[in-house]
Amino acid sequence: MVRAETAPHARHLRYTLWAFTVGDNGTLGALAGAARRDPARGWQRIDVTAAARRWAAAGARAPLRLLLDCSGCGGRVRLRLGGGQAARPLLRLRLMPPPARRRRALDCDAAEHGRCCRQTYYVSFSALGWDDWIVAPEGYYANYCRGACLNYHSQVVEAARLERAACCAPVRFSALSLIYFGADSNIIKRDLPEMVVEECDCP
Template sequence: MGALIVDRSGATLNGQRLIEFRLGPETDSEQGEGLAVESAELLVRAETMPRRRRLRYTLWAFTVNGNASVGELAGACKRDPSRIWQRMDVTAAVRRWTRSERTRGPLRLLLDCSGCMGRVRLRLGGGQAARPLLRLRLQPPPPRRRRALVCDAANHGRCCRQTYYVSFRALGWDDWIVAPEGYYANYCRGACSPFLNYHSQVVEAARLERAACCAPVRFSALSLIYFGADSNIIKRDLPEMVVEECDCP
């Protein structure tokens, strides 16, 4: 699964603005035993003038200790001229942060730009849609038993929910969808139980004018985070995107 944590900082260190991240509502359901982070990516909006399209530079991120001193290197990335939002792998630093106690403070990072020479504007504040973002990919939680009948070999063709994963990367949509990388849409398949006897079957078929079919009876929403106009970050909850339960209505 994916989670996005938004910058909420206004602190500075030696005159340089820090970026600060705290666990947001997207990770609330995972906080019981700590987060199992598979990967972490820092997204920073870096703006250059049109005549500087060939400019080369490297972004560096350093952790900041609780005593306001510079700590370890969190990550680095060279400029990708095809993107306004530069992406940096900070997995190791985030894992150290999330493995600490739940009473820990925020994750503070100091950004440095080698080769910018004042020609690059790093958007470290301002509107919510332009602030730095920390994107986490979490290891899936252990499977939980659900009321919905999930399709398996033991169902013998009964109405059930079939797991089906939609990959945004496979669709070529990962260039504009930030999170998640995909989702389980699922669908219903299988047959409905026969009627108790012939007479009830005739009466019910006449009333419905059709036989009952296996269909979704419960859905859930999908939270989608994507780049909108002007490369701004947008979050939208799309209703009835995930089939949670199937039955014979």
């Protein structure tokens, strides 16, 4: 949105605001958007969505530059592109979230043989001899990741290209709530982050 101010005697003036893209060398590019005068408001809305999409699709390597022009203004319209806070132009961006990445099957029991998956693994505090100071829980599923990320042939090619192959690794963890006796025999509750492997993939 851009603030367009007209003189009192030119309130019924008809004009159109144009926005063009500007190339790196200062050349005028494609039409980015246009808006006819809305007499109900001083702020005029120009939709530059198509230009922003083309810019993003091209890799967004250079800044997106826009040039505003007013057709039919004849010097009777002032475009406020700076100055006070109330007159600064506004660009509203609506970002679309990236598509959800499909994860491997959570558990190895349901995964294709040899593929990256989460293997359940239970840690018993009693077996470790820690049950004399850990009140709860008696143990927990720590889990770990195993399996291959690529089939054999593609893994060889990928390893040759990147000098390493992708590894099956944890991509999501959860915390473990632990209740235990402290040094002064007080009972302490603590949440230990990233103690449980929840999901595995090939990052």
